[in-house]
Structures are given as C-alpha cells and as structure tokens.
Amino acid sequence: MGKVCILTEKPSVAKNIADALKIKGKKDGYYEGNDYIITWAFGHLLQLYDAKDYEPEMKTWKMENFPFIPEKFRYKVKTNPSNRNLKDAGAEKQLKTIYSLFKRSDVDAIISACDYDREGQIIGDTIIYHLKLNKPIFRLLLNEWTPEEVLKGLKNLKRNDELKPLRDAGISRQWSDWVIGINLTSVATLKYQKGKGQALNIGRVLLPTLKIVYDRDQEIKNFVPENYFKLTATFKTLANELYQGVYIEEKEEKFKDPSYLQTIQQALQGKLSKIIDKQIEHKKEYPPFLFNLTNLQGTITSKYKGWTSDKVLKVAQSLYEKKYITYPRTASVVLEESLVGKAQKVLENLKKGHPYENEITFKKSKRIFDNSKVESHSAIIPTYLIPKSLTKDEEIVYEAIKNRFLAQFMPIAEHEETRILTKAEGIPGVFYTQGKVQMIEGWKKIEQIESKDKVLPFVKINDPVEIVHHELTTHVTKPPKHHTEKTLLRVMETCGKNFQDEESEEMLSSILSGFSIGTPATRAETIKKLKDIGYITVKDKSLLCTELGKRLVETFPVPELFDLEFTGRLEKTLADIEKQKHRREDFLEIIFDFTKKAVEKIKTDRDVTIHEIDTTKKEKESFGNCPLCGYAVIEGQKGYGCSNWKNGCKFVIWKNDKFLAALKKKPTKTMVKALLKNGIVHVKGLTGKNGKKFDAFLRYEKNPENDYFSWKMEFAKQKDLKDER
Known part of the structure; x- marks a missing residue:
C-alpha cells in the first residue's frame, strides 16, 4: 500500500493535520510520515490568464478590442504582486513541490483538504486538475481543524467528483467576475477617465454595494426636517408617588x-383623572442566535473602535487555523443536529471555572440545533481546545464567539412590562405610561448587557390620580444615519430586504436561500476595496x-450593476448551481450576453468624464537612503518605503506599524529621517503595557535570515542625537 498526498490551502492547516497524525518529518514545502505526505498552497497558486496572455493585441486597451471573452479559460502561475509581468517565485516553487509529490510512484491517491467552500474547492481543483493525473482524488470536508476532527474526517472521505457542483459554482463565480471586471473596467476607463493611473474599477458586487452607500447619502441630503409636538403630564397617586404619561390619540403621540x-x-x-387600564406582561428574552460571519463582523465593528469587517474576518480566520473556532465564513446562525454531542463536550470544557458555571446547563433546543436552517456550514462556535495565549485582537473575537455560545445555555432572561393608561375627564385621548423590571438577568450577564429598569408606582384600575404638571415639548424629525460596516453588511446579506427583527424566520430563510450581495467570505473584501479605490470613505464609523x-x-x-435585485439573483443562481438546480453553462451564457450588451451600451453612451487624473508628476521628498539598496526612501500611502520597490526592495516602515502601535506611537517624518541618518532615534512619550509613559532609543534592524526589519529598543544614553516627539 502506497502513500496518500494531502493538499491543504495554507501551511498552518498542513501543520494541524501533521500534528493530528503525529508526523514530525518536515521537509522543504511538505511534511512526510509513514502513510501520509502533507503539502500546502498559499491560497490561489494559479490564476486566470490576463487578457494579454490570450491575445498579444490586448496588451494595450483599445475600444475595438472589447468585448473580449476567451473561448477557453486558462490558468497560469500567479503573478508577483509587485510586478505583474513576473511569476510569483514562491508560488512557482511550491507548485513544483506539489506536482513532484503528486507524481511520486509511491503516492497512490490525492486528498484535497482545502477549505470547505466554493473558493476552497477551486483552489484545490485548479492545482490538482492542472496536472493530468491518473490517481484517485478524494475530498476532506471539515468544519474545524482539531486533531479529533481531522482523524474522524480522514475516515469519512468523499470522492472529489461528488463536489463537482461546488466546483461549478466556484468556477462560475471566478469566470463571470473576470469577464465582467476585465471588460467593463477596461471600457469604462477608456470612456470616462482622463489621464493614466488607477483604472475605473467596475465589478459585479462592487457597484451594488457602492449604490447602497450612495442611496443612504442621498436620503440624508434630501431629508427635510419637520417639527412635531408631544404633551407629557405628571400624575400623583394616592400614596403620593409620581409617574409620567405621554398623551396619545388613536395610537399617535x-x-x-x-x-x-x-x-x-x-x-x-x-380635571379629575383616573387609571383606566393596567396591563402586566411577563416576557421572555432569548439570547441572540449564534454568530454567522456577518453578525460577528457587525458586533465587533460597532463595539470596538478601529475595527473593520475585513480585520474581523482575518482575526477569525487566524483563530480557525489555530484550531480554536469552527469555520468562520458561514451564513448559518444555528448548528447541525449531528453536532449535539460535540457542542456538549465544548460546553463542558468552557464552563469549567467560569463565574456562572452553575447556571450554564446544556440543552438540545431547536433554537440552537436545526438542520433546516443550516446551509453548508453551521454557526461559528469555539472548539474543545482552550487557547493558552491569544493576541489582544484574537482575544476580542474569541471572547465574543465564546460568550455568544455560552449564552445559549444560560437561563432565559425575563422581565415584567407594565403599561398604564390614565384618563383625564372630558379629554378625547389618554396618557400612556410604560415601565419595565428585569426579573431574571440570565444570559445577559454573560453578554454584559445592562438592563435599565423603570419602576412604576403600584396602582389599580379606577384609582384616582392628580395631575400635578403638564408640558408641551417640541421635537424635530431626524434623518436616517449614515451606513456603518455593520448596517452595510446587513443590507448586503439580505439584499436590501428590510427586516425589522434580526432574528425573524423570513430573514433566516432569505439568507439561507443565497439571495444576497456577495457571500460571507467576500463582503468584507468588497467594502475594503471600495475604500481602497476611493469610491467610499470612512468618517468615525460612518461610510460615505x-x-x-x-x-x-x-x-x-x-x-443592472447597481440593482440589488439583479445582483441578488446572480448570487442566488450561484447558490443554486451548488445545489444542482442550475447549470454552470447556462449561468455563464447569461453573464457573457450581459457583458456584451453592457460594453455596447458604454461605447454608445455620451462622452463624459467621471475621473480626471492629475498627470503632473510630483517630486517625492526623500527621507534618506534605503539601508538595503541605497535608493531614496519616500512616503507612500501606507508607509515610508524604498523607491526601488518595483525591483523587489522590501524596506518599509509601515504607518500602522504593530510594534509602534502597541507603544501608542506612529512613525513621523522626523523620526524616519533621524533613523535613516543615524541608525537610531530617541523617541519620547512611548506608552508601556501598564499605561505609563517612557522614553527610549529605537533601532530598525534587518533580520539576519531575510530582508525584513524588526525594532530594537535601548535605554542607554546617547548624546548628539535629537529627540523625536
């Protein structure tokens, strides 16, 4: 019996599998044991051809060359991000390693262990099928990378052919986005942009998302405030206690x-007044559902300053790869019923030593376990492995996921709501008063939600009360608020459907049907791209x-590209391809036809400039010489870097440098100049972990094993150096 070669999406996952199989033998680009060889990609190692790779005349953008749709889509080694004319050397090297392992005579079978989603499927399949192999190919489908799940998964492999619908959906997404993006970006840039520079980006998911932000901005701009008035009265009971009521007529206040x-x-x-009605209602408050990616991103970005949905996804992905949480790119807010035993085990592990340990009790409920509300992946929960050390960012995301999970098994919160109607003699309307008292805090303790009680005096129906004061107040209607990442993600997830209740059945079924803009995995990337290309900007937490x-x-x-319904239907069709309800060929035919018509529309549209690029070259200030190659160090958007970066020089001091950020500092121009001149800089006002300020000397030194740099801190006195504040 020969060996089996496993291909993972990332090195960290390969290590998780190697750990589970107790394989220690690490080679250059793979692990090898007695029965298994485990190798890895770095995400996509192959990418679709650029237009110029198919036809040499596509090297220069000319209107007459579009629409351009290849007869057959082809793949190549991914390009170097710094120079698109060169192959990425790391990707090329790893591909050669993968293919040499696949071809080995002692390898009998291949297992794709890439992420269990559309993108993971095509990452594995493009690499595996690029090489014409005559070996059986299997698929490892896991929701978490704990040793227990890895070993269990290897005993329950599927034939990779069974995942063809997932591959078809992935390829449909990839090819359609390429065709729309390449054609419409090129033609729009030629038509509407003056001057050369960044292209005018057009995309299937990009534009409807932009339109959501635009529509809200216009709503606010066109909003006309109106005055309205309220009448409030203060009443005194027989026991000399006071309460207030708002005047209402026909439910209008x-x-x-x-x-x-x-x-x-x-x-x-x-006028005499009396209590004409009193209603006391005992209400149960269930915890919010478990997190899917959108809800997790919304919760974290609205609670913590400086967080973006893209950052939440990156941190969650890191926790997933470290085996601490289940697969994060999910749309589901409940768990599969088959996970009852696993969830119980996780709960027992997490509750040990917890302040509310005695109140946390496992229960199997439809609110938590329901197959009908799970699509591909269950909600995000912790795994049975308890983290020993986490970064600050990882701790924020992990704690949110853990607490949301624990909250499901805490007592249900309960409150008492009291409504009183007070009637003044001869007046057409009534005065309405509402009070609330939290009876059981339950899960709210874990989620740290403080209940605001409003206790009303004890009264009975027909009790006389005295009017001691009344006041007429003026109010102004307020415009809607600008979108935040949380609200934008919600609109994208529900394709603009306005659900009052975030936990309604209609909303859940809308999300699960796939009728949305983008997928949980791509929405954060879309918002980030809109910022990066300058279509939207951020002010505080508002998106403008x-x-x-x-x-x-x-x-x-x-x-159509701005229409939420149109984009929602396309996303729904991709979801239907996964379910074998729609054919890949039919979907692509629709996309190609749409693209051809859109190109013609742009060509015949009126001539107008959307974007004018200033082509006058500005001489960039030099901050000193690069310690690696001697070229000038200049300021870029994200850092102070070597002007020789196009030729591969990696020297850069990032503006959001993590080391400095931890010390509550950002690199300044003065600091960079001093550092490049003297090799050391005196920095004042650094902040330690204890919050105390201190001064120190900093060096920025090249690591001996690579071209990257690290900070070194010194406290020795250095004369002849100017302070940097």
Whole structure:
C-alpha cells in the first residue's frame, strides 16, 4: 500500500493535520510520515490568464478590442504582486513541490483538504486538475481543524467528483467576475477617465454595494426636517408617588399642530383623572442566535473602535487555523443536529471555572440545533481546545464567539412590562405610561448587557390620580444615519430586504436561500476595496460616498450593476448551481450576453468624464537612503518605503506599524529621517503595557535570515542625537 498526498490551502492547516497524525518529518514545502505526505498552497497558486496572455493585441486597451471573452479559460502561475509581468517565485516553487509529490510512484491517491467552500474547492481543483493525473482524488470536508476532527474526517472521505457542483459554482463565480471586471473596467476607463493611473474599477458586487452607500447619502441630503409636538403630564397617586404619561390619540403621540395640544392642555386644568387600564406582561428574552460571519463582523465593528469587517474576518480566520473556532465564513446562525454531542463536550470544557458555571446547563433546543436552517456550514462556535495565549485582537473575537455560545445555555432572561393608561375627564385621548423590571438577568450577564429598569408606582384600575404638571415639548424629525460596516453588511446579506427583527424566520430563510450581495467570505473584501479605490470613505464609523463614487453611480449607463435585485439573483443562481438546480453553462451564457450588451451600451453612451487624473508628476521628498539598496526612501500611502520597490526592495516602515502601535506611537517624518541618518532615534512619550509613559532609543534592524526589519529598543544614553516627539 502506497502513500496518500494531502493538499491543504495554507501551511498552518498542513501543520494541524501533521500534528493530528503525529508526523514530525518536515521537509522543504511538505511534511512526510509513514502513510501520509502533507503539502500546502498559499491560497490561489494559479490564476486566470490576463487578457494579454490570450491575445498579444490586448496588451494595450483599445475600444475595438472589447468585448473580449476567451473561448477557453486558462490558468497560469500567479503573478508577483509587485510586478505583474513576473511569476510569483514562491508560488512557482511550491507548485513544483506539489506536482513532484503528486507524481511520486509511491503516492497512490490525492486528498484535497482545502477549505470547505466554493473558493476552497477551486483552489484545490485548479492545482490538482492542472496536472493530468491518473490517481484517485478524494475530498476532506471539515468544519474545524482539531486533531479529533481531522482523524474522524480522514475516515469519512468523499470522492472529489461528488463536489463537482461546488466546483461549478466556484468556477462560475471566478469566470463571470473576470469577464465582467476585465471588460467593463477596461471600457469604462477608456470612456470616462482622463489621464493614466488607477483604472475605473467596475465589478459585479462592487457597484451594488457602492449604490447602497450612495442611496443612504442621498436620503440624508434630501431629508427635510419637520417639527412635531408631544404633551407629557405628571400624575400623583394616592400614596403620593409620581409617574409620567405621554398623551396619545388613536395610537399617535407625535402631533404636527401645537395649537391642538395647547387646547388639550387648557382643558386639563382642574380635571379629575383616573387609571383606566393596567396591563402586566411577563416576557421572555432569548439570547441572540449564534454568530454567522456577518453578525460577528457587525458586533465587533460597532463595539470596538478601529475595527473593520475585513480585520474581523482575518482575526477569525487566524483563530480557525489555530484550531480554536469552527469555520468562520458561514451564513448559518444555528448548528447541525449531528453536532449535539460535540457542542456538549465544548460546553463542558468552557464552563469549567467560569463565574456562572452553575447556571450554564446544556440543552438540545431547536433554537440552537436545526438542520433546516443550516446551509453548508453551521454557526461559528469555539472548539474543545482552550487557547493558552491569544493576541489582544484574537482575544476580542474569541471572547465574543465564546460568550455568544455560552449564552445559549444560560437561563432565559425575563422581565415584567407594565403599561398604564390614565384618563383625564372630558379629554378625547389618554396618557400612556410604560415601565419595565428585569426579573431574571440570565444570559445577559454573560453578554454584559445592562438592563435599565423603570419602576412604576403600584396602582389599580379606577384609582384616582392628580395631575400635578403638564408640558408641551417640541421635537424635530431626524434623518436616517449614515451606513456603518455593520448596517452595510446587513443590507448586503439580505439584499436590501428590510427586516425589522434580526432574528425573524423570513430573514433566516432569505439568507439561507443565497439571495444576497456577495457571500460571507467576500463582503468584507468588497467594502475594503471600495475604500481602497476611493469610491467610499470612512468618517468615525460612518461610510460615505466620495465625489468619484457619486459621479460613477450617476453616470455609469448599466443600471443592472447597481440593482440589488439583479445582483441578488446572480448570487442566488450561484447558490443554486451548488445545489444542482442550475447549470454552470447556462449561468455563464447569461453573464457573457450581459457583458456584451453592457460594453455596447458604454461605447454608445455620451462622452463624459467621471475621473480626471492629475498627470503632473510630483517630486517625492526623500527621507534618506534605503539601508538595503541605497535608493531614496519616500512616503507612500501606507508607509515610508524604498523607491526601488518595483525591483523587489522590501524596506518599509509601515504607518500602522504593530510594534509602534502597541507603544501608542506612529512613525513621523522626523523620526524616519533621524533613523535613516543615524541608525537610531530617541523617541519620547512611548506608552508601556501598564499605561505609563517612557522614553527610549529605537533601532530598525534587518533580520539576519531575510530582508525584513524588526525594532530594537535601548535605554542607554546617547548624546548628539535629537529627540523625536
């Protein structure tokens, strides 16, 4: 019996599998044991051909060359991010390693262990099928990388052919985005942009997301505030206790006409009042559902400053690869029923020594376990492995996931709601009062939600009360708020459907049907890209449309690409391809036809400039010489880097440098100049872990084993050096 070669999506996952199989033998690009060889990709090692790879005349963008749709889509080694004309050397080397392992005569079978999703499927399949192998190919489908699950998964492999619908959906997404992106970006840039520079990005998911932000901005801009008025009265009970009530007529408490309320006010003078109704309702408050990716991103970005949905996904992915949480790119908020035993084991591990250990009790409920509400992946929960050490960011995300999981098994919170109606003699309406008292805090203790009690005095129906004060107040209607990442993600997830209740059945079924903009895995990337290409900007936590974004929405002549329904239908079709309800060929035919018509529309559209690039070259200030190659160090958008970067020089001091950020500092121009001149800089006002300020000398030194640099801190006195504040 020969060996089996396992291909994973990332080195960290390969290590997890090697650990589970107790394989210690690490070679260059793979692990090898008695029965298994485990190798890895770095995400996509292969990418689709660029247009110029198919046809030499596509090297320069000319209107007459579009629409361009290849007869057969082809793949190549991914390109170097710094120079697209060169292959990525790391990717090429790893591909050679993978293929040499696949071809080995002692390897009898291949297992793809890439992530269990559309993208993971095509990452594995493009690599495996690029090489014409006559060996059986299997698929390892896991939701977490703990040793227990890895060993169990290896005993329950599927034939990779069974995953063809997932591959078809992945390829449909990849090819359609390539065709729309290449054609419409090229033609739009030629048509609407003056000057050379960054292209005018057009994308299937990009534009409807931009339109959501644009629409909200316009709503706020066109909002006309209106005055309204409220009448509040203060009543005194027989026991001399006070309470307030708001005047309502036919369930309306906001009045446009103040003179009417003034008439009511005058009529209140000296009137007898009494309690005409009292309702006490005991209400149960269930914990919010378990996290899917969108809810996790929304919760973290709205709670913590400086977090983006993209950052939440990266941190969650890191926790997943470290085996501490289950697969994060999920749309589900419940667990499969088969996970009851596993969830119980996780709960027993997590509750040990917890402050509320005695209140945490396992239960099997439909709110937590329900197959009908799970699509591909269950909700995100912790695994049975308890983290020993986490970074600050990982701790924030892990604690949120852990607490949401524990909350499901805490007592249900309960409160008592009291509603009182007070009637003044001869007045048409009534005064409405509401009170609330938390009876059982339950799960709210874990989620740290403070209940605000409003205790009302004890009264009975028909009790007389005295009006001691009344007041007419003026209010102004407020415009809607700008979108935040949380609200934008929610609109993308539900394709613009406005669900009042975030946990409604309609909302869950809408999400599960695949009718959305993008997928949980791509939404964060879309928002980040909109910021990076300058279509939207961020102010505090608000997302705002830039002038460029606004002009694009108002000018670009392909309305379907801004239409949430259109994009939602395309995403739904991709989900249906996974379920074998739709054919890949039919979907691609629709996309190709749409692209051809869109290109013609742009070509025949009126000539107008959406984006003008300033082509006058500005001489960049030099901060000193690069310690690696001697070229000038200049300021870029994200850091101070070597001007020779196009030729591969890696020297850079990032503006958001993690080491400095931990000390509550950002690199300044003065600091960079001093560092490059003297090799050392004196920095004042650094902040330690204890919050105390201190001064230190910093060096930025090259690591001996690679071209990257690390900070070194010194406290020795150095004369002749100027301070940097």
